[in-house]
Amino acid sequence: MKKNVVLGTGPAGLTAAIYLARANMNPFVIEGPEPGGQLTTTTDVENFPGFPDGIMGPELMDNMRKQAERFGTEFKRGWVTGVDLSKRPFKIKMEGMEDIETESLIISTGASAKLLQIPGEKENIGRGVSTCATCDGFFFRGKKIIVVGGGDSAMEEAHFLTKFAAEVRVVHRRNELRASKIMQDRAQNNPKITWSLNHTPVEVVAGDKGVTGLKVRNNQTGQEEIFETDGIFVAIGHTPNTSFLNGQINTDDLGYVKVTPGSTVTNIPGVFACGDVQDHKYRQAITAAGSGCMAALDCERFLEGEAVHDWSESL
Structure with a gap:
């Protein structure tokens, strides 16, 4: 059984993994069909702090992944078909693989921009x-x-x-x-x-x-x-990648995961959400990375037995 599983390898998921790994929380990261998230389809990234001359999107994500690996993060490529969040340990159902059990879960599966679906796009x-x-x-x-x-x-x-x-x-x-x-x-x-x-x-x-x-x-x-x-x-909207949750996590009308304001805490103790999957306002690499840090810290406190909030039913 895993101590922690992170779903997604965009800026949010990889930042969460870096923080968890450095805290000896042994994160297990599941990469979906688009490792690195939307930044892998971006050329020059000029607004991510620390790169005065800019950096290519795929290179930035590769650097983040290597940083997470350096501290001991384990990665697994696979397709998540569903989850069982009714009790701990949580179960993650994988296509063509055995279920994965975990004490805690960080959802950082992002949101996919809707496209026109026309030739040349x-x-x-x-x-x-x-x-x-x-x-x-x-x-x-x-x-x-x-x-x-x-x-x-x-x-x-x-x-x-x-x-x-x-x-x-x-x-x-x-x-x-x-x-x-x-x-x-x-x-x-x-x-x-x-x-x-x-x-x-x-x-x-x-x-x-x-x-x-x-x-x-x-x-x-x-x-x-x-x-x-x-x-x-x-600019015809985004679709949060939450269908695999099957309604087990509270979401807003658009399908984005609801979190307690100022945190990454969901309505289920031990489950956290960060990045674009819970943010339809900013949708930036730096804000996603920041919320990934928050998720890791919230998750670490949870695993260590600290109350990160009152698990309010308001979510």
Whole structure:
């Protein structure tokens, strides 16, 4: 039986593993189908402290993994199909492997950005297609950018990107936006933002150096055209990776794990959540890493018999 299991190897999970390993808690980390998380699909990371010249996303995650290994973290590649959190030790069900039992569990499985599922999209992530304006907006200074989406996230990203881009075009398949009135007003009053509503993205157009345009279909006329652009930001939401929990952990309406404010504690004693799986507001590598540290400290105190909170039923 394991003392602790960490699910996920993004910045949150690996930071938790580093802290737990240094505290002699023998963390056992399960890597899912995307080791390293979303940062492995990012090129230059320029906003993670400690790297004045920036660092490639995959390199940053590889360094974190090596650091966790250095202190004795054990890694296992596999697919988690379910968990039994009804009693301790908790059981983790693995595809094609025996169940794993653990005294404590840290959930850091992240959230997956929703994609358009159109030709040219996936293969150009990191080559002009992005799902994070805060992460990648700086690289498009003085460029033309398209933001796809009609909700609050899309309006927020479009407004943010005008700090860098020469022009931001919002493309939305409906004739009306879904964003709140205040977010719509902010975007519509921004002179750098243009609008292409009632247009459905059909294909990402790219050349040798990356994205060059977005092919769209006018929903009213059926005609297709290509909007020239240097970058496409897909802002149609995220899906937290929590389906394997089968409702055993309290989540909000969007499916994100609920934690006691100021901690990583869930409604089940001994189960903690960190990173994007419980954060739909910031979604940054540094905030994920910080919450991974919190989860490790909360978990360590729990295993040592300290009360990390009153296990309130309010969650």
